[in-house]
Amino acid sequence: MxxxxxxxxxxxxxxxxxxxxxxxxxxxxxxxxxxxxxxxxxxxxxxxxxxxxxxxxxxxxxxxxxxxxxxxxxxxxxxxxxxxxxxxxxxxxxxxxxxxxxxxxxxxxxxxxxxxxxxxxxxxxxxxxxxxxxxxxxxxxxxxxxxxxxxxxxxxxxxxxxxxxxxxxxxxxxxxxxxxxxxxxxxxxxxxxxxxxxxxxxxxxxxxxxxxxxxxxxxxxxxxxxxxxxxxxxxGLEIKDYSLKEDIILHLDTMLSFHHENYVAANFKKHLAYYCRGMRGQKEIKLAAFACKSADDIRQVIERYFV
Ligand SMILES: Cc1cc2nc3c(=O)[nH]c(=O)nc-3n(C[C@H](O)[C@H](O)[C@H](O)COP(=O)(O)O)c2cc1C
CATH class of the missing domain: 3.20.20.70 (Aldolase class I)
Known part of the structure; x- marks a missing residue:
């Protein structure tokens, strides 16, 4: 039904x-x-x-x-x-x-x-x-x-x-x-x-x-x-202790559970460029994101720039 x-x-x-x-x-x-x-x-x-x-x-x-x-x-x-x-x-x-x-x-x-x-x-x-x-x-x-x-x-x-x-x-x-x-x-x-x-x-x-x-x-x-x-x-839903960084990691992990790492690394850069929108140093973050070649590289960018 x-x-x-x-x-x-x-x-x-x-x-x-x-x-x-x-x-x-x-x-x-x-x-x-x-x-x-x-x-x-x-x-x-x-x-x-x-x-x-x-x-x-x-x-x-x-x-x-x-x-x-x-x-x-x-x-x-x-x-x-x-x-x-x-x-x-x-x-x-x-x-x-x-x-x-x-x-x-x-x-x-x-x-x-x-x-x-x-x-x-x-x-x-x-x-x-x-x-x-x-x-x-x-x-x-x-x-x-x-x-x-x-x-x-x-x-x-x-x-x-x-x-x-x-x-x-x-x-x-x-x-x-x-x-x-x-x-x-x-x-x-x-x-x-x-x-x-x-x-x-x-x-x-x-x-x-x-x-x-x-x-x-x-x-x-x-x-x-x-x-x-x-x-x-x-x-108007309140999310206690909201963390954008945790959301980004959840996004990445969800993708990795369905797709090959190369596919994820290639696609996630574009998301990182949006996630850092409005942040100080976003130009540098985007450059780092677009240089990523693996899921580990992506994780390092997340760890380095997002709190
Ligand atoms: C990069 C990009 C890809 C899009 N792909 C689709 C799509 O696959 N199917 C669709 O119906 N609309 C697509 N759209 C249009 C969006 O769903 C939406 O109608 C449009 O961006 C206007 O909404 P917004 O002002 O909230 O962005 C796309 C828009 C962009 C910018």
Whole structure:
């Protein structure tokens, strides 16, 4: 029986290269109600790529486990959602927001914003697994081509259980300011739960985004990198004797329990660059992090610079 899910609260976003099992576990332990894997190619999964499956590890700490897939061929979507590797996930999210040219050229990610009939077929194909299907998308293509309200209604009609709206257009990629007023229009237009996404970096911005949009929940991406405590801050949960250093070590150890050391050493540097954000001497810390070649090197950087 699929888990009954209330789509509300604070979600840790899919971030390619960052939403690894360690980061998802940490965010969940610090209060994230749902955690989402980075985007996984539906076709890659069906064709049995080990690299794809390596992105799908989970832990018991994650409360609601969501896997994000991308693709535009309903056949591959329906095959992917029934893949054994997705059994442990409670929710299937479809990426319809990715602005990367390689993806868009393939008709995937945010290209689906401009092809509502196909986007609806993709959602229907994903529902075959009997799990809740959610969709993450953007406001539109450009400021002159905002599509989110109509798109949201279509996703609801296709049977999506909830949607997340990133308050930027495809043209904006990841810069500029997220437009929460436009997300408010989407929220008013549909009955299914809506998550606001974009530029939530602390409790203050969370409160403002929720007040403007009246959304059911919020999704946080970059604001959680280097700062997993953002979830407990937002929820007002107190963590006694909080130590960022202990969180970093937990993150590292979780990754090491699933992945080869070389993979972890290569990926953890980017996290260290976020963990030292705002610290005195961060330039030196980043240089030390990027010189790491092994888990021991990483541990030495943590010991040397974090208290
Ligand atoms: C490096 C990077 C990778 C991302 N990867 C994904 C992804 O795999 N799937 C997805 O839906 N969004 C992805 N996003 C978008 C984020 O989930 C989020 O929508 C966006 O960063 C806005 O939220 P923020 O302002 O809280 O960062 C990515 C963003 C960045 C910066």
């Amino acid at each position: 699929p888990k009954r899910i209330d789509f509300k609260g604070v979600v840790f976003a899919p971030i390619a290269g960052y939403s690894d099992v360690g980061m998802r576990r940490l965010c969940a332990m610090r209060g994230a109600d749902m955690t989402v894997t980075e985007m996984i190619s539906a076709k890659g999964l069906v064709y049995g790529s080990d690299k794809t499956e390596d992105l799908l590890h989970t832990t018991d700490s994650e409360k609601i486990k969501c896997v994000q897939i991308f693709g535009s061929e309903p056949y591959f979507i329906s095959k992917a959602v029934e893949h054994k590797a997705l059994e442990k996930f409670d929710v299937i999210d479809i990426n319809m927001g990715c602005p990367v040219p390689k993806i868009v050229k393939n008709g995937e990610g945010s290209a689906l914003l401009e092809n509502i009939p196909l986007a609806m077929q993709v959602v229907k194909a994903a529902r075959i697994a009997g799990k809740p299907v959610t969709v993450k998308f953007r406001l539109g293509v450009t400021a002159d081509k905002l599509l989110a309200v109509d798109f949201a209604k279509a996703m609801q009609d296709a049977g999506a259980s909830a949607i997340t709206v990133h308050g930027r257009t495809r043209e904006q990629m990841y810069s500029g300011v997220a437009d929460w007023d436009e997300i408010a229009k989407v929220k008013k237009a549909v009955e299914i739960p809506v998550f606001v996404n974009g530029d939530i970096v602390d409790k203050k911005s969370y409160d403002k985004a929720m007040q403007i949009t009246d959304c059911d929940g919020a999704m946080i991406a970059r604001g959680a990198l280097g700062n997993p405590k953002i979830f407990s801050d937002i929820k």
